[in-house]
Amino acid sequence: MPKIMYIDPVGPKGACPKLKNDLDRIKQKNTEVEFTCLKKGPEHLEYRYYEALILPELLDTIRDLETKEYDAAIIGCFYDPGLYEAREILNRMVVTAPAEASLHIAATLGRKFSILVGRLKWVPQMMENIMKYGLKDKLASFKSLEMGALDFHMDENITLSKMKEKALEAIELDGAEVIILGCTMNFGFYEKLQDQLKVPVIDPAIAALKYAELLVEIRDKLGWYTSKKYAFETPPDLR
Secondary structure: OOEEEEEEOOOOOOOOHHHHHHHHHHOOOOOEEEEEEOOOOOOOOOOHHHHHHHHHHHHHHHHHHHHOOOOEEEEOOOOOOOHHHHHHHOOOOEEEOHHHHHHHHHHHHOOOEEEEEOOHHHHHHHHHHHHHOOOHHHEEEEEEOOOOOOOOOOOHHHHHHHHHHHHHHHHHHHOOOEEEEOOHHHOOOHHHHHHHHOOOEEOHHHHHHHHHHHHHHHHHHHOOOOOOOOOOOOOOOOO
């Protein structure tokens, strides 16, 4: 039975129960999904400084999960904080994150994708990840909702209306064939939006879980897991 930990990389107000319900609904029957957050930290990671604050505890948490024989960890933020660093310190445990999973899935479902972001502030860092993952040519556009990460569920009807407006712009004006919701706090919207738009709409938290399940399966059945040859060579333990 695959055992996967979803880490909300913020302080103790994280790990939203409603998101857990969404993931429990779509996981494979034999997958066990657990949730955790950090002992201290900000309520969101909209700033690089906030991200820097949580990295030591996040990486310690991930390393500890491997010693407890978890199969995978998901770093639950669309910035994918600490993803490559985590791959350096792990041996066989799978680790993935929402942007990596969403971008790769979207790239197979259409020629171009657009990302709905909360604020324009988010775009430069997300663009860095798109380039790092080698998918710049697949990007049609970013579309800003002008909402912070904590705003999406304050009035879900307003959020859904803004999402539909910006997604239609991306499809009709920018040539997007797939829409990615660019924040893990966008849970709960993809199905209604997808029904209205008639194109794939990627929920990043769900994408990360399904991607993690795939990576665990191919590790166990085929022996394919993170290469330690060059880029993710494990460093000496300096603690």
